[in-house]
Amino acid sequence: MSSLQSSPLSASSDADKRDNPMSEIHVIVGPMFAGKTTALLRRINSECSNGRNVAMIKSSKDTRYAVDSVVTHDGIKFPCWALPNLLSFKETLGAEAYEKLDVIGIDEAQFFDDLYDFCCNAADCNGKTVILAGLDGDYMRRSFGSVLDIIPLADTVTKLTARCELCRKQAFFTLRKTDETKTELIGGADVYMPVCRQHYVNGQSVVEVTRTVLKSCSNVQTDSCLEEVAVV
Numbered sequence: 001m002s003s004l005q006s007s008p009l010s011a012s013s014d015a016d017k018r019d020n021p022m023s024e025i026h027v028i029v030g031p032m033f034a035g036k037t038t039a040l041l042r043r044i045n046s047e048c049s050n051g052r053n054v055a056m057i058k059s060s061k062d063t064r065y066a067v068d069s070v071v072t073h074d075g076i077k078f079p080c081w082a083l084p085n086l087l088s089f090k091e092t093l094g095a096e097a098y099e100k101l102d103v104i105g106i107d108e109a110q111f112f113d114d115l116y117d118f119c120c121n122a123a124d125c126n127g128k129t130v131i132l133a134g135l136d137g138d139y140m141r142r143s144f145g146s147v148l149d150i151i152p153l154a155d156t157v158t159k160l161t162a163r164c165e166l167c168r169k170q171a172f173f174t175l176r177k178t179d180e181t182k183t184e185l186i187g188g189a190d191v192y193m194p195v196c197r198q199h200y201v202n203g204q205s206v207v208e209v210t211r212t213v214l215k216s217c218s219n220v221q222t223d224s225c226l227e228e229v230a231v232v
């Protein structure tokens, strides 16, 4: 399946595209399950319908639902390039195919360290429209990757919300349900849930208390093991 959605290709060069008023950057953010990928696919499909030549990229770190497709939590799919970084995209696609592209979609943008340089180059120098979706914040509500750095470059920024899993109000944040503390942890509803402010604060304290209790239990276990070892 090709990730380059073909449509009649224009013969325009990079120089023409630099002056192209269609060169834009659009950013879609929000917590998990907010519909970011759904919104991205809707916009990309609409660009395809308008005869524009599009390609979709996602991070190769996240292959939960498929290796070569962007997939929403509802199972809607779109073929993509799964890449470890963005600057390899032009080389992977080939210079000629890259030149013919009008629109580049990026999902899971928080996982790309080279997001800023890629977006600048694609929009400012190569005349592309870039539409990206990603988490603005991680499970601790810290800025995630370079997504927020793109805001000063962007034409539009859309912040979506999910439904709080505990009260069905608007959810702005993503709560991690496990005691894992590394920032990047691939997962879905098994590990994360979208929550409102009140349930984020309550939930986060529950997770922190659980973490402390588990830690002290494991210390007690280790101590008693050590005692046993000492006794033996």
Ligand SMILES: Nc1ncnc2c1ncn2[C@@H]1O[C@H](COP(=O)(O)OP(=O)(O)O)[C@@H](O)[C@H]1O
Binding pocket: 030, 031, 032, 033, 034, 035, 036, 037, 038, 039, 071, 072, 073, 074, 161, 162, 163, 164, 165, 194
């Ligand atoms: N708590 C929730 N709030 C909103 N949507 C949810 C929730 N749980 C599951 N979903 C489903 O997730 C879909 C959005 O999926 P997706 O576009 O992949 O989101 P995102 O990319 O933001 O994680 C919704 O259309 C809905 O069917």
Ligand SMILES: Cc1cn([C@H]2C[C@H](O)[C@@H](COP(=O)(O)O)O2)c(=O)[nH]c1=O
Binding pocket: 031, 032, 033, 036, 037, 062, 134, 135, 137, 138, 139, 140, 174, 183, 184, 185, 186, 187, 188, 192
């Ligand atoms: C909050 C948070 C999320 N992640 C991971 C979990 C998923 O694999 C993706 C987000 O997917 P979605 O399309 O937005 O549902 O990011 C993470 O690694 N660290 C976090 O703190």
